[in-house]
Amino acid sequence: MSSPSPTLIEQLSRYQQSHLLQFESQLSAAEKASLLSELESIDWQQLSRLVGSEDEVIDWHALARRAEPPPAFALSDRSPSITRQQAFEAGERALREGKVGFILVAGGQGTRLGFDLPKGLYPIGPISGRTLFQMHCDRVLGMSRRYGVDIPVYVMTSPATDAPTREYFESEQRCGLAADQLQVFCQGMMPAVDASTGKVLLASKSSIALSPDGHGGLVAALQKSGILQQAAERGIEYFYYAQIDNPLAQVCQPDFIGYHLLAGSQMTTQVVQKRFAEEKVGNVVSIDGRVQIIEYSDLPADVAKLQNADGSLRLWAGNIAIHVFDRSFLKSVVESAHGLPFHRAHKKVSFIDSQGQNIDPKDPNAIKFERFVFDLLPIAERAIVVEDAAQDVFAPVKNANGAAVDTPAHTQQAILDQHRRWIEAAGSSIDPGVNVEISPRWAIDATEVAEKLTTPVRFSESTFLG
Ligand code: UTP
16 A cells, blocks of 8 residues: 555545644655554544544542442352352353353553563562463463363453564463463554544654553454454353453452352452442442442542441442453444443643654643443443452552552562462461462462362472472
């Protein structure tokens, strides 16, 4: 493609974006081709609608006043309609029958962590140095061994992380997964626009400022990549969803899957008990009969502090971004006219101006458009939440070491603490100052650790049980 097609020229003109071709005459043939392919990939009509729509003003404060606790299976339930044991057995059946696939989203830019490579390549194993990708794959391998099936793994990347992720899996023999067990697929990108003019920003003379379209880009990417169809052909009925940055996620946890099945839910979300009223987590609530998430910044303090008679928080459920979806539910969302909504975020985005000068803004200058996976919750006809203990399921790597929370050091400590609990529960011991890290290939949970350590062991040196 050596020059812009008449259709593209017409569209750019119609949507006031013709400036994107202003440096065309200065570009090499390769640069021009790359710019044109970016421009061709954009849905200009959709973008124009998003730019043109005023910020949708949702009165969260009013909504929050109607918020109720979500339909939930909580750890404190004394007489639940479905017991953990029943759920566990139902989840195990689905796993054994090969009906569960694992989706790992790894398309984010990981700006807060400040790591040059995709976050999945971060060496998080406290003793082993295993990467985040390897930790998740080991868990899948452990579960596959236990249930006698190859649980398929679908890794979502973005153009920012795709090539290094594919190279990594190739050089590491897919982290031990079978050839037909791993699929890497790429999410879409959205342009950033100038906040005052709505014009798309140029990142260079030959490229526009693009960023991944949010983890909610998953739904469209599953369809576009053909994975939704392939999963159906493979007999996958349910997807277990987790994010690359949480190596404590208990991938394909049977009881969680089982609650989803037995409750007839289309989307089930794992939650943890909030530690205090105004904790900075998304609040999973029910509003007018629909489960949804209210960001902590949108929850008025007096509502956040409401208590039950026993002193516990009324809105107690914190989102940790682990979900189970029915495949058929995702398919119905793909086929619906609207799909997931876009959110607008004011961000700092570097760009080149009309003189071709690089500008690094000090304040937010642009609007980015992102979709969020949890916007699937209110779309579901039936959605429930299942509580688990934070120490067993949630330790995300978000910030660089030195930050107050969610750093690699915090996550490593959480992993070591969990493994220490498992070993001590099995009647073995770890000397003070000594650490033991367990690979799920060796033992996947406390039960398997107890099966391995039938006679008590005293660990006096730091050890990786792999
Ligand atoms: P975060 O919202 O924490 O973003 O993503 P991030 O990109 O990892 O980190 P920051 O905000 O730039 O520091 C939560 C999860 O969603 C995935 C991320 O890879 C992570 O697993 N994600 C996020 C995507 O897959 N695509 C996106 O467009 C955004």
